[in-house]
Amino acid sequence: xxxxxxxxxxxxxxxxxxxxxxxxxxxxxxxxxxxxxxxxxxxxxxxxxxxxxxxxxxxxxxxxxxxxxxxxxxxxxxxxxxxxxxxxxxxxxxxxxxxxxxxxxxxxxxxxxxxxxxxxxxxxxxxxxxxxxxxxx
Amino acid sequence: xxxxxxxxxxxxxxxxxxxxxxxxxxxxxxxxxxxxxxxxxxxxxxxxxxxxxxxxxxxxxxxxxxxxxxxxxxxxxxxxxxxxxxxxxxxxxxxxxxxxxxxxxxxxxxxxxx
Ligand SMILES: Nc1ncnc2c1ncn2[C@@H]1O[C@H](COP(=O)(O)OP(=O)(O)O)[C@@H](O)[C@H]1O
Ligand SMILES: [Mg+2]
Numbered sequence: 087x088x089x090x091x092x093x094x095x096x097x098x099x100x101x102x103x104x105x106x107x108x109x110x111x112x113x114x115x116x117x118x119x120x121x122x123x124x125x126x127x128x129x130x131x132x133x134x135x136x137x138x139x140x141x142x143x144x145x146x147x148x149x150x151x152x153x154x155x156x157x158x159x160x161x162x163x164x165x166x167x168x169x170x171x172x173x174x175x176x177x178x179x180x181x182x183x184x185x186x187x188x189x190x191x192x193x194x195x196x197x198x199x200x201x202x203x204x205x206x207x208x209x210x211x212x213x214x215x216x217x218x219x220x221x222x223x
Numbered sequence: 224x225x226x227x228x229x230x231x232x233x234x235x236x237x238x239x240x241x242x243x244x245x246x247x248x249x250x251x252x253x254x255x256x257x258x259x260x261x262x263x264x265x266x267x268x269x270x271x272x273x274x275x276x277x278x279x280x281x282x283x284x285x286x287x288x289x290x291x292x293x294x295x296x297x298x299x300x301x302x303x304x305x306x307x308x309x310x311x312x313x314x315x316x317x318x319x320x321x322x323x324x325x326x327x328x329x330x331x332x333x334x335x336x337x
Contacts, residue, residue, distance in 0.1 A: 187257035
């Protein structure tokens with residue numbers, strides 16, 4: 087099954103809608119709660135990043151009996167130093183993002199922890215594509 | 224401890240999804256940082272927070288939280304309440320500070336996450 091969602095630029099009010107909808111779908115499909123949780127936590131953090139640090143983008147989710155593959159692709163500034171960005175506590179979040187409750191610098195490390203495979207393609211001045219895979223077995 | 228007992232202890236009011244009288248709260252976690260909430264298991268846990276916006280509800284939904292205690296007399300708006308109802312999350316709102324709420328619940332036997 088394939089699902090697509092748009093992430094609106096700067097829209098913090100609705101950020102998380104895609105992750106919420108994926109959560110409902112996984113529940114309906116009868117995926118076990120532990121796998122649902124790690125999947126949606128990773129997707130949610132990536133979705134928030136696309137709003138908080140970039141100018142929105144698109145989410146693609148593919149689900150088969152074996153795995154869930156999620157691709158969050160944004161248009162944005164890209165990540166100049168990925169090693170630094172992956173460190174716990176590193177954040178360039180704006181005051182507005184912090185006001186919303188984000189900017190602890192724990193998002194990317196937590197995505198890594200919750201997924202079985204993580205790939206980040208990023209180009210400064212162009213955007214970032216985060217590909218996350220969760221195996222269901 | 225039942226949700227209604229917690230609400231009573233913190234002089235709180237229950238809004239959002241109706242409280243599940245069977246649900247047993249064992250632990251509490253206090254945070255205004257939503258990414259920190261997403262790092263831990265929130266089983267049998269009440270989130271105590273001063274962050275009162277849509278993202279409080281979205282994060283709680285992702286974290287599988289059933290009950291969120293909003294302190295410092297913050298007022299959830301209509302959209303937040305709707306999100307809470309949609310995802311089956313009960314909100315307790317209290318006028319007390321986070322420190323006071325935490326002290327009361329700790330003294331009453333609610334456990335810390337760690
Ligand atoms: N999609 C993105 N586009 C641009 N920069 C990003 C993106 N995602 C993450 N970053 C950068 O990596 C840092 C760390 O991200 P993260 O661990 O999620 O923490 P936080 O979002 O709390 O800052 C961000 O502060 C930002 O500098
Ligand atoms: Mg982040």
